[in-house]
Amino acid sequence: MTRKITLKINGKSYSHEVEPRLLLIHYLREVVGFTGPHIGCETSICGACTVELDGKAVKSCTMFAVQADGRNVTTIEGLATDGRLHPMQEAFWNEHALQCGFCTPGMIMTSKELLERSPHPTDDEIRHGLEGNLCRCTGYQHIVNAVRAAAAKAGA
Amino acid sequence: MATTITKTETLVGKRIRRKEDPRLITGTATYVDDIQMPGMHHACILRSPHGAARIRSINIKPAINQAGVVAVFIGKDIEAVGPVPCGASLPGLRVPAHSILAKDRVYYVGHPVAVAVATDRYIARDAIDLIEVDYEPLQAVSDPEKALEPGAPAVHPEWPDNTAFTFHQEGGEPEKAFKEAEVVVKQRITSQRLVPTSIETRGVVADYRSAEKNLTLYSSTQIPHLLRTLVAQMLGLAENRMRVITPEVGGGFGSKLNVYAEEALMGFVAMKIGKPVKWIESRRENFLCTIHGRGHVDYYEIAARRDGTVLGLRLKLIQDLGAYHQLLTPAIPTLSVLMMPGLYKFRNVIADIVGVFTNCVPTDAYRGAGRPEATHGIERMMDLLALELKMDPAELRLKNFPGKGEFPYLTATGLSYDSGDYAAPLKKALDMVDYHKLRNAQRDAKAKGRLMGIGISTYGEICAFGPSPATPAGGWESATVKIEPSGKVTVLTGTSPHGQGEETTFAQIAADELGVSMDDIIVLHGDTSIVQYGIGTFGSRSTAVGGPALYYALQDLKAKIKKFGEMLLESDDVTCSGGQCICNKTGKTIEFAQIAAASYRAMKLPPNTEPGLMATHFWEPPNFAFPFGAHIVVSEVDRDTGQVEIQRYVAVDDCVNIINPLLVDGQIHGGVAQGLGQALCEQAVYDENAQLITGELMDYALPKASTMPYIETGHTITPSPVNPLGVKGVGEAGTIGCSPAVVNSVVDALSHLGVRHIDMPLTSEKLWKLVRQGGQA
Structure with a gap:
């Protein structure tokens, strides 16, 4: 038994027959081929799978693909436009906010949404805003620097 | 923030x-x-739900009958596959047979029992639920001290004492030191x-x-070449026909x-x-089946004079090994013993390790691997000694370091600390926190009833693993540098970076040596068919051992470039740097790219010189490298919740020359x-x-x-003096220096309640109880 879903991913329309139990992350990665979002914990704790759904950061590992039917998804692959990095990507690069890079796509998606909600966050607000995303490499300090730098640049 | 780069700097x-x-x-x-x-x-693995059980029977039929399931394999199917290897050897070490799937018995929760293979990830996952295993649960033991008690359940029936090995090391005259000590x-x-x-x-x-x-085999590993050698052995494959x-x-x-059962199992399935x-x-599965770290119960005794001079150190170390040996499992606690004196002048030491089997997943190398345990032990003991002597913990430490002029410093455990000035980072850290002022502030805070503490740790670590005689599988590292005919540079490193950033730091080194732009350099790693044999990335070794290998390969290559430069410029007075060779007499220059093209075109060759521009170097380090440092933590315990707030964290590290400070900060x-x-x-808890x-x-x-x-x-x-780049490793330093500084600060915050020691982790529940009960655990 499958169901047909139609949705926009990174600005392009896709339509597939999917099993109702197919998770959104598996749909994005294995059916459509956007492997930027990663699977770190399958329980929505680590945030490596974070994508934007209608402008809100969500964890795609605990959501079914059918729940995204008719909606708008942005993955990390959709951030850079015309070969130009999104300012948050640029900030992560400049500030050395990643090491192994596995949490990074989710971390960038969450950080981007964080600034959209709160353009001038304090360090405390950044740290709390990133609570749903785990990084085991950086100790978070350079990630906080990156978000702060991206906010400063946007405000400049 | 990173700086921009230009070719000339x-x-x-x-x-x-x-x-x-x-x-x-x-x-x-x-x-x-x-x-x-x-x-x-797609494969999915059925794992034991029991810590210990006999397998009476397995029925795979319901799984194999499912549409999309192509195979199910169990223990009897993999008889021809060799055991999961243990690379460490110790005298008298008991090594249990470690097959890639359980046969008639399971030894820990998560022990692989069967693998289902299907056309789809979801079907494979469904299939393992349909495999019927009839277990006869047995008594299990998870606490290493309980496992040593007479009558404890035997993890492996053939060894009822659950002892995998014992290991003794001593240096100096420890018994005499303890007899003569004024304080123990x-x-x-x-x-x-x-x-x-x-x-x-x-x-x-x-x-x-x-x-x-x-x-x-595509595998998420730190050691591609060793994995190839060992999995090829397990599967009976010719090593040169296997690619990792x-x-x-x-x-x-x-x-x-490590080399895991699943790596060979997937080869077998394919x-x-x-x-x-x-x-x-x-x-x-990652929690249940990937190795855990640490797992120590340590009994320390420190002997000293009343003036604070340390004399002797005694350690009984009980290492929870888990049910099996993974690649380095039994070797890890021996690193703790090597580092047990820390940075202090203990001339008399004695240590006994008991390696204990438990019905848990094996322990093995986890960031620091034996050194965080040792550093935690000695740094806690130094604070306990300071408390006993009513001495300032910073003063006690400064009193017991070897002096700057005493290097190389031979430790009582037989190591030669290459270089050091141990007081320097501690003094710098003390300055950074304004230590005396801070102690006054603490006194005021405590007077007001606030639970504020200051914790110091100093650490040294063995890194740059390491001289080959001291490692299980060779401790050298390799590098190849090729200048392609167009002049672009390819570096192949035998290390296997996975976040450490050697694609950048090695490009920096090569760019400086060759005088070319970093953009013209690519660093490749992690493919056994492309890269010459290498050891891998662990033990803070990539820059410290892989870096010198690269450096020497670059020197060989530069010598060859010079020969071509001399031939092409028709002069024996030629200097090569900055991406070109220049004739010192005529001022005529030739770019490396032109030299590269000429070397491959090979119309003419310098005497005794082969065509092409490529050099490979395998570098054997003469010694480990020993970075060191000091961490200071200021913390406050919330009286009402037991929560620890870290108010300041200062880390001063001496890893000598820094290739890229941005990356070093990231590692710290x-x-x-x-x-x-x-x-x-953090704490892995087995019931x-x-x-x-x-x-x-x-x-x-x-x-x-x-x-x-x-x-x-x-x-x-x-x-x-250990290597030509003057570098030491930094990957593990932060971890090693950290935990004792934090615990020392919290014990300091609660010391007036009579608290002497608290075991990690310092959860708010544990501290809240301690505060409520006036320091009594």
Whole structure:
């Protein structure tokens, strides 16, 4: 038994027959081929799978693909436009906010949404805003620097 | 913030943003789970729910009958596959047979019992639920001290005392030192089991081509070449027909410095079904089946004079090994013994290790591997001694360091500390926190009833693993540098970086040596068919051992460039630098790119010189390198909640010459985060039935952005004679220095309540109880 879903991913329309139990992350990665979002914990704790759904950061590992039917998804692959990095990507690069890079796509998606909600966050607000995303490499300090730098640049 | 780069400036020492990042920040990097192949199947592994049980029978029929399931394999199917290897050897070591699937018995929760292979990930997962295993549960034991008690359940029936090995080491005259001591301080100190928790779990894709008998294994590993050698042995394959590719690796921290059952099992499955197969570890499996770290119960005794001079150190170390030996399991506690004196002049030491089998997943190397345990022990003991003597802990430490002029310093455990000025980072850290003022502030705070503490740790670590005689599988490292006919430079390193940033730091080194732009250099690693044999990335060795290998390969290449330059400029007075050779007499120049083209075109060759521009160097380090440093933590315990607030974290590290300060800061921050995790929140807990009750991220607390303090870093530089770059490793330093500084600060905060020691993790519940009960645990 499958169901047909139609949705926009990174600005392009896709339509597939999917099993109702197919998770959104598996749909994005294995059916459509956007492997930027990663699977770190399958329980929505680590945030490596974070994508934007209608402008809100969500964890795609605990959501079914059918729940995204008719909606708008942005993955990390959709951030850079015309070969130009999104300012948050640029900030992560400049500030050395990643090491192994596995949490990074989710971390960038969450950080981007964080600034959209709160353009001038304090360090405390950044740290709390990133609570749903785990990084085991950086100790978070350079990630906080990156978000702060991206906010400063946007405000400049 | 990174600085921009130009070709003319020296790049080593600059904060340069990484070359590896563009693929990582755009989501276009390839991790093992991103690999798709035509006809690829998926494997899922059924694992034991019991800590110990006999397998009476297994019925695979309901699983195999499912549409989409192509095979199910159990223990009797893999008789021909060799055991999971243990690379460590100790006298009298008992090595249990470690088959890749359980046969008639399971030894820990998570022990692999069967593998189901299906056309689809979901079908494979469904299939393992349909396999019927009839277990006869047996008594299990998870606590290493209980496992040593007479009558404890035997993990392996053939060894009822659960003892895998004992190990004794002593130096000097420890018995005499303790007899003559004016003061002896004793303490039991534990270093709890930790789950390394790389955010990417393990994963394997295996692809076997039967016509050529070629197996390609994509694995998230830190050691591609060693993995190839050992898995080829397990599967009975010719090593040269096996290829290991390490795609992007999402963190390792030692947990991927191993050869796991699943790596051979996927090779076996691919060979059996004739199709590629993928296995991706679930997070639950990562908790249950990937190695854990630490797992110590240590009994320390320190002997000293009343003036604070340390005399002797005694350690009884009980190492929880788990049910099996993984690659380095039994070797890890011997590193603790080597480092047990820390940075202090203990001339008399005695240590006894008991390696204990338990019905738990094996322990093995996790960030620091034996040195965090040793540093935690000695640094806690120094604080206990300071408390006993009513001495300032900083003063006690400064009193017992070897002097600057005493290097190389031979320790009582037989190490030769290459270079050091141990007082320098401690003094710098004390300055950074304004120590005397801070102590006054603490006195005021305590007078007002606030529970404020200051904790100091100094650490030294063995890194740059290491001289080959001191390692199980060779401790050298390799590098190849090629200048392609167009003048572009390719570096092949035998290390296998997975976040450390050697694609950048090695390009910096090569760019400086050759005088070319970093953009013209590419650093490749992690493919056994492309890169010459190498040892891998672990033990803070990539820059410290792989760096010199690269340096020497570059020197060989430069010598060859010079020969071509002399020939092409028709002069024997030629200087080569900055990407060109110049004739010192005529001023005529020729670019490296032109030299490269001429070397491959080979119309004419310099005397005794082969065509082409390529050099390979295998570098054997003469010694380990011993970085050191000091960490200071200011903390406050909330009286009402028991919560620890880290108010300041200062880390001063001496890793000598820094190739890229931005990356070194990143290593320190990340290392501290893992040390802080151990100190405050992380703990793998097995219950009395050997069930892992912290088997998910829901129950195992990792540091988050909101729980990490801001880390202030500082550096001192003490030249090291060990290698030509004057570098030491930094990957593990943060972790090693961290946990004792945190615990020392919290004990200091509560010392007026009579608290002498608290075992990690310092959970708020534990501290709240201590405060409520006036310091009584």
